[in-house]
Amino acid sequence: MASIVQDVTFNPELTADAIEKRRNEVRPVDRVVFGVTGLYGLSRGSVKMPLSRTETFDSGQVCLQGDADADPFRSIGIVEFSKRKLKVRYAIQAVFPGLYTLVTSGRFDHSLLNPIRAEATDECSVLPDYKGWRALGCLEFLPGSLWAGAHGG
């Protein structure tokens, strides 16, 4: 690793009073970098999931949750209030209850139950009252499951 030696010159204006004034200064906040935690979601219904080119199964009600195996900094965002813009990326795992029937039927390998991981990135317009946003996003299914390589938004 390369090291950098930085010359920090003495600042004659550095006083306890100056620091205290800096600490108490109230500045308007326009941008906030935030982390995403406690992400959960449920699908409104079951969908047809492919197992191959010709075979599908019913997913059951799909459950989403934040990906506990992902680096927490994979789930992060920034909001810019003056532009009413928000960009967020979050890592998720999806649970498909319909897999239980498949795996217990003995026809399929238990590896189908490996975590189904995905990552979503949304660019959003925050509503004028800041109570919601409209998102245009992308979704990528990550390696590790049969459905890796699926994508959308």
Add this chain to the structure above:
Amino acid sequence: MLAENRSVQVAYSTTFLINWPEHLGGDQVKVDFDGTMTLVPLLLGD
């Protein structure tokens, strides 16, 4: 809330359009989700 350096729990309602890879038939499916997430402020800037 975020601008006041406080966490905020938000509800979301979204639809994902998913394209399956070719080896899985290449079809598309739409899935509607409702859920929540918590936004935790990490750094405030002006």
